[in-house]
Amino acid sequence: MSLIALLGTLETGLIFALVALGVYLSFRILQFPDLTVDGSFPLGAAVSAILIVNGFNPFLATLVACVAGAGAGLITAWLNVRLKILHLLASILTMIALYSINLRIMGRPNVALLGEQTVFTPLEALGVPTYMAIPAALFVLIVIAKVGMDRFLNSEIGLAMRATGANARMARAQGINTNFYILLGMALSNALVALAGALFAQSQGAADVTMGVGVIVVGLAAVIGGEAVILPRTVFLATLACIAGSLMYRFAVAMALNADFIGLKAQDLNLITALVVAAAMVLPSVRAPVKRALVKDKRVVGPLK
Amino acid sequence: MNAFRLTAAALTAICVTTGALAADKFVAITQIVEHPALDACRKGVKDVLAENGFVEGKNLKWAYQSAQGNVATAAQIAKKFVGDGPDVIVAIATPSAQTVVASTKTIPVVFSAVTDPVAAKLVSNWENPGKNVTGTSDMAPIDKHIALIKRITPNVKKLGVLFNPGEVNSVSSLDAVKKAAPALGIEVFEGAAPKSSEVLAAARALVGKVDAFYVPTDNTVVSAFEAVVKVGIDAQLPVYAADTDSVPRGAIAALGFNYYEVGRQTGEMVLSILKGKAAGSIPVSGVKKMDLFLNVKSAAKMGVTIPDAVISEATKVVK
Numbered sequence: 001m002s003l004i005a006l007l008g009t010l011e012t013g014l015i016f017a018l019v020a021l022g023v024y025l026s027f028r029i030l031q032f033p034d035l036t037v038d039g040s041f042p043l044g045a046a047v048s049a050i051l052i053v054n055g056f057n058p059f060l061a062t063l064v065a066c067v068a069g070a071g072a073g074l075i076t077a078w079l080n081v082r083l084k085i086l087h088l089l090a091s092i093l094t095m096i097a098l099y100s101i102n103l104r105i106m107g108r109p110n111v112a113l114l115g116e117q118t119v120f121t122p123l124e125a126l127g128v129p130t131y132m133a134i135p136a137a138l139f140v141l142i143v144i145a146k147v148g149m150d151r152f153l154n155s156e157i158g159l160a161m162r163a164t165g166a167n168a169r170m171a172r173a174q175g176i177n178t179n180f181y182i183l184l185g186m187a188l189s190n191a192l193v194a195l196a197g198a199l200f201a202q203s204q205g206a207a208d209v210t211m212g213v214g215v216i217v218v219g220l221a222a223v224i225g226g227e228a229v230i231l232p233r234t235v236f237l238a239t240l241a242c243i244a245g246s247l248m249y250r251f252a253v254a255m256a257l258n259a260d261f262i263g264l265k266a267q268d269l270n271l272i273t274a275l276v277v278a279a280a281m282v283l284p285s286v287r288a289p290v291k292r293a294l295v296k297d298k299r300v301v302g303p304l305k
Numbered sequence: 306m307n308a309f310r311l312t313a314a315a316l317t318a319i320c321v322t323t324g325a326l327a328a329d330k331f332v333a334i335t336q337i338v339e340h341p342a343l344d345a346c347r348k349g350v351k352d353v354l355a356e357n358g359f360v361e362g363k364n365l366k367w368a369y370q371s372a373q374g375n376v377a378t379a380a381q382i383a384k385k386f387v388g389d390g391p392d393v394i395v396a397i398a399t400p401s402a403q404t405v406v407a408s409t410k411t412i413p414v415v416f417s418a419v420t421d422p423v424a425a426k427l428v429s430n431w432e433n434p435g436k437n438v439t440g441t442s443d444m445a446p447i448d449k450h451i452a453l454i455k456r457i458t459p460n461v462k463k464l465g466v467l468f469n470p471g472e473v474n475s476v477s478s479l480d481a482v483k484k485a486a487p488a489l490g491i492e493v494f495e496g497a498a499p500k501s502s503e504v505l506a507a508a509r510a511l512v513g514k515v516d517a518f519y520v521p522t523d524n525t526v527v528s529a530f531e532a533v534v535k536v537g538i539d540a541q542l543p544v545y546a547a548d549t550d551s552v553p554r555g556a557i558a559a560l561g562f563n564y565y566e567v568g569r570q571t572g573e574m575v576l577s578i579l580k581g582k583a584a585g586s587i588p589v590s591g592v593k594k595m596d597l598f599l600n601v602k603s604a605a606k607m608g609v610t611i612p613d614a615v616i617s618e619a620t621k622v623v624k
Contacts, residue, residue, distance in 0.1 A: 001388070008384020008408070012377055110399055112426035114406055131384075131408070204380045205407030206425070208400050211376035218377070253378060257370060257385050266371045267339065269378070 001258060007135050013250035014138040015200050016218055020226065020242035021149055022192035023219035026073075028238070029153070030165040030185045032080075035091040035216050037193045039098025040072040042212035044194025045201035046102045049111040052202075058119045062198045069194020070187040072098060077186035081179040095212075102209050109209045118202035134203055145192070146239045153235045161185050193219075221277055222246040228281040252276035330359055330579050331366040331391040335382045335405060337398040338374040342564040346397055346418050349568020350575060357576055366391075376400050383408040393578050395571065396440075399425050406438055413584035416440030417571040418564060422589055435585040441571045442591050445522060445547055446560065447481035449595070453560055454545050455489050457604075457611055458517060461543075465515035467496040467507055467533060469525035478521035478547070504529035508536040518544045520551065530554050534603065541608040552598035553623050557609060562592040570594075596620040 001009075019037060026034035044065040051061035072094055079090035103109065123133040152158045163171040164181040171178050193215070201207040226245020232238035256264075256272035264272060334350065336343055347369070354365060361367040368389065372379035383404040386394050393413045396402035402416035406427050414437055416427055422442055428434035431442075454461055466482055468475040479495065486493050494515050498507035504526050508518065518533055520526050526533065527548065534555030537544035546552065549561035574587055597615070600623040604611050616622060 002385070002390070004388030004408075005381075005385040006388075008381060008388070011384075012381055016377065108424075110403075110425060112403060112424065114403060114426035116426075131387075200377070200380075203407070204376070204404050206400065206403040208376055208403075210374070210400070214375055215377075250381065253381055254385065257382060260368070266336075266369050267373075269371065270373050 001254060004131050005254065007131050009250045009254045010247070011131075011135045011138060011203060012200075013247040014135060014142050014243075015196050015203070016222060016250065017142050017243040017246040018145060018192050018196035018199070019215060019219040020222035020246040021145060021239060022189040022196070023216070024223050024238065024242045025149075025185055025189040025192070027220065027223060028165075029162055030182060030189075032077075032087050032165070032182065032186065033091070034073075034076060034186065034189065035088070036072055036076045036094045036098070036186075036190055037216045037219055038212040038214070039095040039102070040069045040190040040193045040212075041197035041200075041215040042102050042207065042209060043072055043098055043105075044069050044197030045207035045211060046105045046111070046197075046209070047194070048198035049113055049201050049207035050106055052113060052116050052118065053111060058117055058121070058202065062119055062195065062202075065198035066191040066195045069197070070191040072194070073186035073188070073190030074183055076190075077183040081182050098212075099209065102212075106207060106209065111207045112205065113202060113207070114205040119199070120202060138199070142243060146243060149239050150235050153239075157181075157184075218246075218249055221249050225249060225277055225281050228284050248280055249273075249277060252280065329364040329366060331368070331389075332359075332393050332395060332575060332579075333368040333386040333389060333391040334370075334395040334397065335379065335386060335401045336369070336371045336396075337376075337379055337401040339371055343397050343418060345564040346568035346571070347395075349565045349570075350395055350417070350572040351568075353569050353572025353576060354579075359576075359579065372401065376404070380404045380408075387412060393575050393584075395575060402427050402440070409437065411437060413578045414438045414440075415571055415574050415578065415584065418443045418567055420444050428589055431589040433585075434587070434589055437584050439574060439584045439587040439589055441567055441574070442589060443562075443564070443567050444591055445478065445481075446562075446591055446595065447478060447521075447547075448485040449560055450519070450545065450547055451482065451485045451489055451491065453558060453597075453615075454517060454519065454543075455491070457558055457615055458543050458609055461491060461516040463492045463494060463515045463517075465494045465496050465508075465511035465518050467498060467504065467511075467518060467520050467526045468523045469499055470497050471499055472523055472525065475521050475523040475526075478523070482519065482521070498526055498529075501525055501529040505532035505536065508533045512536060512540045512542070515542065517542055520544070520546045520556070522547045527551060530556070538603075538606045543604065543607045543609045549596055549598040549621075552600045552621070555603045556600060557604040557607060557611065558597070558599050558615075560595045560597055562595045566594045567592055599623065 026032045047068045048061040048065040052058050076091045076094040079085045080087045120134050126133055160176045161181045164178045168178045222245035225248055226241035230241040230244055232241050252273045255276050256269050259272050359365040370382045379401050387409045394405050396405045396416045397418050399419050402419055405414050422428050428438055483493050496507040496511045498504040530551050533544050543557050546556035546559040549559045552559050578584055597619045598621045599619045
């Protein structure tokens with residue numbers, strides 16, 4: 001793999017780490033399987049792209065994209081807690097509605113950002129090639145997002161949110177307004193996903209209405225795959241696992257793209273990606289019995305709920 | 306020992322092949338999704354290269370990747386190709402082209418099957434794209450359609466365009482018709498049909514106002530094309546279409562194209578770049594080779610005689 005391809009893989013992986021953190025919040029913390037992300041990812045892209053081409057500051061545009069994503073999450077949560085629609089279906093409804101909404105926002109299926117001012121434009125002044133500067137900047141952003149998330153989940157509000165997901169009835173008995181925490185958590189989760197969408201559109205030069213396809217799959221693969229590699233005993237490790245899982249998924253794609261030397265063809269890409277991710281998830285559990293034999297006394301705590 | 310020898314032989318073989326490849330040309334091609342039209346386009350590129358002496362595995366390294374419909378994967382493919390450093394990157398369809406152009410400012414990029422490369426910000430203009438990017442557009446050549454109408458029926462002064470205002474492509478086609486028509490002395494009338502069931506009424510509403518009908522590549526109107534033909538026969542008004550498939554269904558004429566030819570045109574561009582031309586100095590081109598389909602039987606029913614000169618140019622004539 002060439003350096004540019006390696007850094008490109010890192011870049012995409014780091015952007016999707018934001019998706020993984022968002023999915024972790026809904027899927028693991030709130031126990032809310034949320035398909036809204038397939039719509040909120042392109043929503044973030046659409047909102048930021050249309051604001052940027054209309055001359056708004058790219059940072060402001062990205063911020064507005066996050067707010068729009070939060071709105072999408074709120075709608076899903078509202079459909080669930082107020083209208084009592086099953087969480088999975090509520091998120092599907094928001095997701096399909098967002099397809100039309102994204103088309104409306106953009107006015108056409110594709111808004112190009114090539115040559116426009118983006119949040120990455122200031123990096124060009126550094127004198128370092130952008131294919132190096134962008135992943136570096138994203139790395140800093142992800143570290144900030146991860147630390148912020150860790151602190152949030154250990155704060156009083158965060159603990160109440162975790163309690164809501166772990167045992168809603170018990171949480172209510174403790175005086176926690178679970179509906180509020182579901183709304184808040186879903187808004188935060190989709191704001192992160194929309195941020196990822198906005199950054200992705202700006203680094204790839206366009207927002208496209210089809211770019212949300214399969215985002216939830218990648219997000220889930222990252223969360224679950226990451227947990228297989230790093231046991232999520234604490235919040236710190238759990239969020240770290242999300243980032244590791246996202247990078248792992250992208251490296252699996254990169255490996256699949258480089259698999260042509262063993263006679264594999266372009267059409268095998270998704271199959272190879274799936275196999276590599278599966279292998280990465282199975283390997284640690286093969287190692288686990290060995291490990292357990294080595295550390296007899298320490299009990300391995302199950303995945304964080 | 307044997308194993309060692311084998312490894313050594315294999316290593317030498319690898320060195321030799323990579324050494325040989327380095328002297329040859331390297332074309333990388335990325336495509337957003339597997340689709341018959343886009344696959345045909347890719348085949349066109351490859352065929353032109355092969356016909357001109359660049360054969361895969363012999364003196365051409367050909368790398369092909371499909372993003373299988375996923376834009377994030379397309380972005381990764383773009384980065385991989387840029388890192389691999391080919392002589393030319395061919396990008397089929399808008400999202401793939403945008404990710405490649407976002408990833409390199411130096412490697413020549415030739416896009417294909419992109420409808421509006423200027424709106425997609427791949428190039429700033431068609432005539433002199435500059436930088437490292439050029440390619441072919443698959444925009445329907447509306448001006449040629451209007452010119453064809455004028456050739457077959459020179460008396461047409463008022464043209465009725467039937468379309469669904471909800472289809473983006475149709476709206477842009479209508480804009481193109483409005484742009485091309487005045488130069489040929491034609492006035493444009495709109496017939497809006499938001500649903501297939503309303504096509505008949507929309508066509509009838511234009512009878513008495515127009516001299517001919519034109520149907521762009523509109524999914525709604527094309528699905529109810531027979532209704533337009535019926536009105537055309539009843540009112541003795543010629544019906545023209547933008548897609549050749551509508552000709553056997555009763556349109557008197559249509560100028561269409563196929564994606565294999567778009568790919569071949571793209572291949573010609575790749576060829577000139579491999580021979581040393583700068584990508585930015587090659588103008589972006591629209592579809593050049595087109596197929597003319599005529600329906601003589603339908604024309605007779607609508608009271609039109611197609612000139613022999615036009616018939617002699619036709620790829621297919623329905624009798």
